[in-house]
Every structure is written in structure tokens, then in C-alpha cells.
Amino acid sequence: xxxxxxxxxxxxxxxxxxxxxxxxxGEFVSTDVGGSTEGLAHYIxxxxxxxxxxxxxxxxxxxxxxxxxxxxxxxxxxxxHVGSFRGIPPTARVIRTQELALYRFAxxxxxxxxxxxxxxxxDELLSGS
Numbered sequence: 001x002x003x004x005x006x007x008x009x010x011x012x013x014x015x016x017x018x019x020x021x022x023x024x025x026g027e028f029v030s031t032d033v034g035g036s037t038e039g040l041a042h043y044i045x046x047x048x049x050x051x052x053x054x055x056x057x058x059x060x061x062x063x064x065x066x067x068x069x070x071x072x073x074x075x076x077x078x079x080x081h082v083g084s085f086r087g088i089p090p091t092a093r094v095i096r097t098q099e100l101a102l103y104r105f106a107x108x109x110x111x112x113x114x115x116x117x118x119x120x121x122x123d124e125l126l127s128g129s
Contacts, residue, residue: 003066022047035112054079075099088125095124
């Protein structure tokens, strides 16, 4: 997969995430995805956990860098905290987070994902700002 194909695939993946259609992520994510998570079911569960607490959560791609099979993405996430998240009760706050995610692609799908979304969201909620 060349750089343009990889970026196009990532944009389609991100669009699906922003529609919260996580059950369809198998089109873009390997069943045995590794990295910060292990396996597609766990990957999906992490996404579902975010939108359970932030039903309006959206990811906005700010920058992407592709190097062979790797894609680095700087994302801004926004959402309203209306459900419990990692033991933090709802605050009704609108949060804005920065996330850095690193993906490795193999056979046209995300094979590894390294990200800090849950930590970034938790830290933003605990900051009280």
C-alpha cells in the first residue's frame, strides 16, 4: 500500500469512528491487532467505552505522517462527559484532548495501534479546567 492509499484508508477509518460505527472496524483493523490493545474485540471495546461516557465524541485529524507501513496521527478529540469514564463520574464538561497515535499497517489493515487516548481523556477530566 502506498502513502496515498494508506492516508485514504485512514481517513475512511476515522470517518467510521466519528460515526461511532465501531462494529464495522474489522474492515480497517486486523482481528489480531496489537499495540496498546490486544485483538479487535478489545480495540472496539475501548472505542465504545469512550463514546459511552462522551456520546458526542469526535476525532479531528490535525497532522499525519506516513513512513512505509507506519502512520503517525495527531488528533484533537472533543466530547461532553455525560457518563462514567474510568471511574470518574459524569461532569457535564466539554473536553478537548490531544492524542498521538501510531499505527502499523499490514495487508491493508491496522495491525498495531499505539495511542494515549484514554490517558489523555482521564487527565483532562482530572485537571478540573
